[in-house]
Amino acid sequence: MQTFVTERLVWPETASHLREKVRELVARHGVEDPVGRANSWAKPDPQFSRLLGAEGLIGMVWPKEYGGHERSQMERYVVLEELLAAGAPVGAHWIADRQTGALLLRYGTEEARRRWVPGMARGEVYACIGLSEPGAGSDLAAVRTSARRDEEDWILSGQKVWTTNAHHAHVMIALVRSEAGSTRNEGLSQFVIPMDAPGLSIKPIIDLTGGHDFNEVFLDEVRLPASALVGQQGNGWKQVTAELSLERSGPERYLSSMALLVELIRHAGWDRSEQVENLVARLAAETWTLRMMSAGVAAKIARGEDPALEAAMVKDLGNAFEQAMPELVQAVVDVDPAGPEPLGLVLGHLLQVSPSFSLRGGTREILKGIIARGLGLR
Amino acid sequence: MNDEQRMLADMAEELFASLGHTATLENDWSSIEQVALDGLLLGEDDGGFGGSWEDALVVFRIAGYHGLSLPIAEAAIAAAVARRSSARGTIASHTSGEVAGGRFTGSISGICCGEGAAFVVAPSPAGGSLVIETAALGLEAHESVAGETRHAGTAQDAPVTLVDYDVFAMGALARVAQVAGALDAALARSVEYANERQQFGRALGKFQAVQQALATFAGEAAATNCAAMGAAQAMGRRSAAFAVAAAKLRANRAIGVGTSVAHQVHGAIGFTQEYPLHQLTRRLWAWRSEFGNDAYWSEVLGRRIVARGAENFWADLTASDH
Structure with a gap:
């Protein structure tokens, strides 16, 4: 038994150049606040995100056609660890760069990709994750927020909770029940929802330090076009599971x-x-x-x-x-x-x-x- | 693993599984010599296999997995450092005394299986390592808590050769590799036992408390394997001072968690001489002391990092990647 198959790590040729570049950018932007440094990937700083976007350090592995830079995964990894080790404020674009952009590129409709991904790569469009609900924490398959068809459109209703940075985000990817009467991990789908959609409202949750990262997000008959469905209808659970590997590692x-x-x-x-x-x-x-x-x-x-x-x-x-x-x-x-x-x-x-x-x-x-x-x- | 390492792994796996923990120097060393594993790290020009530290990690890890008590790692390191292929050498962890004019007076301890070894490589008091003929040391034998033979000896004005290798660090890395293997083996045994043993009408492995304990153990075994790999790579770059210290320190910490979960899951049967868990766990406990305990490596590592300063910590950590 070898639970973790090890292999020799091969760092990209460009690693030291990228490290220098990130260190220089961080130094120029400044990270003087020690508490901010300890809060690196939760702390939104749109100015810094736009700077990174302009330097080609967001969406590094995405296709150029969608604003990406077609660099390797390990080059991206080098940039991420440099940013985090320096305690740089990467919270604004973190989720979009880590999972939402990749998800849209893999499963999203062409319309959704064109609409959201290039802005994410520029460090201007931010995302949040709509997974947890009041009755679905660790037991994610218990989600109840629903999507029902109305001719070509979808109507979403329900509530998400513990949504980090919903109040800074432009877009949410939500896991919802698209098949009435389905249970557990069947009949779930992912949707891309603009945060300014009519019927969507956000209520802050203040954490025990007095800080505001979390939110409740209410969806009250939010109408979305057919192109808002991400991936296959009913395939939401499988898509989310793959997304979680990116989120966890x-x-x-x-x-x-x-x-x-x-x-x-x-x-x-x-x-x-x-x-x-x-x-x-x-x-x-x-x-x-x-x-x-x-x-x-x-x-x-x-x-x-x-x-x-x-x-x-x-x-x-x-x-x-x-x-x-x-x-x-x-x-x-x-x-x-x-x-x-x-x-x-x-x-x-x-x-x-x-x-x-x-x-x-x-x-x-x-x-x-x-x-x-x-x-x-x- | 590259193809050569896969072949090496297959060969070691088959041989070590058949030898098992009952193998002895007297009866079984010839089977190691036959496949030239004692020359694993020795350069090809000197008559060895010319293997890298990553190759060595593959072999030493599997030796640890099978609880092998043959001094393969010790012989391979000694041969490489002394550049000798003719007879088995071994390594030692501690030296006290003086080297002057190529002659050594003092004592050497922590010699692994010294009896029958032609020569010993030990840390030199002045830095680097010294190579001394075993005949020049009056050997005294004792057993480690795992029953492995260890020797100590003294020398009076004995000729030595000085070499520019850190045998203590090499010994530490070998132990990390063996610990990685032994932890994986103890984990595999524990999982197998938990799936077989029935209590309260179901397998132990069905209980969430048991599952979570074994998952914690798995994380520790995984960390040790990754630390071993990182240190082996660093050794190949000859910039391993940080990596070896970190790896031995990490492996030492994993031993506590791993052995206690293994014994807890096994219950009383794991505490018997008959059941083959102690061949792994007793070795792990012994290896935790050998070639640097936590205090030793903490001091080395802590001092180095603090002297370099906060601003250099991350830069140093990443600078040794290449």
Whole structure:
């Protein structure tokens, strides 16, 4: 048994050039706010997104015909890890770049592709994900939001919840029940919904830090043209599952707390305690290993494989690592998590938001279930 | 894996599975020599196979998987460092004493299967490694907690050859590869047992608590395998100081999680001498100490990172990709 088939990692020839380019862009834009650095892929900054779009760093693997740049998956991976490691504010375009653009290019109608994808590649059009509902959290197959036919059009009704950045997004891809009376993962379809569609309304959900990323999205008889159906009618579950592999395997699943490690190393520069140095080593070893794993999954995706099991392991380990880090730092460093020192500020922020790391994008329990099944249990 | 590595893996798999954990130096070393695995890392010009560290990882991992107690990794490293192919050499983890004018006075310990070895490669007190004839060391034998033979010895003004290799790091990487294999084997055994053993009218593997524990174990085994691969690649680039430290540290941490889940899933039967779990878990516990425990590698790695500073951390991590 080898649960994670390893292979030699081959980085693209252009990697060091791309790294330099991203580092230069980030330095020029500035990422001074330490809490912002710890919130990299949740923090929207349209100005930075447009800058990246202009530099050809969004939609890197998409066809040029749709505004993409036809670069390789590993080149894209290099750019992503550089942005995250620097704590750059990539939240505005993150979802569009990671999954929505790819989904539309693969399954969307020509009309939908032309309408949305080029703007995404420019860093001007942002997306959100309409999966969870009040009665469908981990149990996603329980979605009840419905789509019914009205001649050529579709009429959507229902509610989505925990929709990150719905209030900044231009478009949502929603999983809805398109066949009345269907149950579980049958009869589901994906639709592309403009956020300014009549009948769509957004209500903020304030998180425990006082921050606003989450929203409720209400769909009240929202009328959409036939071209809004993404992929095959009734094929929604399969499409979403493939999309989740993209959502789960990226470097954001272990780099969310990188700002804390960087501040800890800075702190260790003058607090020469053995305990702090040991913790730095432990966290660095974990970071280095997770990078090998995450890049390994990226290489498999680049070859067209669907490493769902490996992706689940990377996310589970990555989340456990990110989540443990604030507590470990708090245990060895005497710093006020309310600030004003940068280390304290980052620590205070991550202490409060890290519980969400093993919830978003698939809970720890769901992931471990996927891994167990992959091992041949059940 | 490339084609050559796949052939190497098939050959090692077949041979090591047949040898198993009961193989001994006296009875079975000739079967290793027959297929020249002791010359795996030795250059072709010196009469070896000329393999890379990635090739070695394939073989050492499978040796760990089958709980093999033959010193294949030790012999392969010793031969490569000393550039000797004629007789089996081995490696040691600790040296104290002095080297002056090509002569060594002091003691060497953590020698793996020293008896019958022609020479020993040990860390040199002045950096790099020293090669010493075993005959110059009065050997004392003891057993590791896994029952593997280890020796210590002292030398008085004995001639040594100094070489510019870090045998301690090489030993650490070999252990990481073996740990990766042994963890995968213990995981496979645990999954098999959980699917067979019935309690409360169903297989243990049907219980969610058992499933989740084994999933956690799988993540640790996967991390160790990836760390081993990363370090083997770095060793090939000869820029492995960071990678080996990180990999051994990561592997050491995985051992705790993996062995405790394996034993918990097996229940009392896994605690018996008869049941073949302890050949894996006892080795894992012994290997956690050998060639650097957590404290050792933490100090090496932590000091290095802090000295380089926060601004260089990520740049250094990615600079060694090529």
